[in-house]
């Protein structure tokens with residue numbers, strides 16, 4: 054269904070990898086509308102097509118059927134309106150933190166001879182992002198001098214430098230320890246509130262998906278598809294206390310159970326139980 058007010062509209066999208074008997078249906082008939090300024094989280098068993106869908110939105114992967122539109126326009130490759138952040142920070146090790154954040158601007162400067170005032174605007178933005186992400190004191194450090202959490206802050210700041218209207222994040226906090234991850238959650242919510250961007254965020258952590266998302270989209274594998282879309286019954290402005298709310302935990306249990314059902318893990322567990330019973 055085409056929804057003209059949507060920021061992102063994904064219409065019956067299918068994607069195949071490989072040919073013949075090796076062919077994988079990575080996505081089959083995926084339908085999703087994302088509203089402007091919405092924060093959508095994608096969860097689901099490994100291999101259900103989360104990364105593939107995100108890469109399609111980023112213009113890094115083509116589709117075999119259906120349509121994907123941003124602001125009503127079909128996606129045609131990567132664009133400055135969409136920035137991606139991956140689990141591995143992919144910073145340039147030979148550039149300082151500040152230079153990493155300014156890097157996308159530098160490319161443009163080389164190409165188009167920006168005026169000095171435009172360069173000034175860009176460095177003003179970089180300074181604002183350094184402050185926002187709590188990186189000012191490490192602006193002149195190199196990535197390998199920073200912790201994983203700090204490196205990921207740099208990667209997020211770099212993604213924000215070009216003022217993208219859509220932020221695409223693929224398990225961005227997956228490599229961080231639990232405490233750092235919690236800090237990053239509140240930071241990314243703060244950033245989302247300030248920047249008014251639309252976020253599509255992939256995670257395998259259901260608690261993270263609920264805490265961050267306005268809606269949680271649960272995908273299922275073989276073939277990759279959307280199984281269920283959950284509205285998160287929490288106030289728009291989140292705080293860590295909410296993780297203790299009964300409705301938070303009820304939703305977490307429901308989603309975890311559904312992931313188990315759709316991934317085939319439940320049947321594995323049942324088989325294991327049967328086996329144990331037979332042996333006993």
Ligand SMILES: Nc1ncnc2c1ncn2[C@@H]1O[C@H](COP(=O)(O)OP(=O)(O)O)[C@@H](O)[C@H]1O
Nearest residue numbers: 070071077079098099100101102103104105106
């Ligand atoms: N470049 C590729 N070539 C072949 N198969 C791929 C490729 N990328 C993904 N796949 C397959 O597509 C399916 C979905 O993968 P992916 O999107 O990475 O899932 P997820 O991120 O949910 O774990 C998996 O079966 C995966 O093996």
Ligand SMILES: [Mg+2]
Nearest residue numbers: 103104105223
């Ligand atoms: Mg993935």
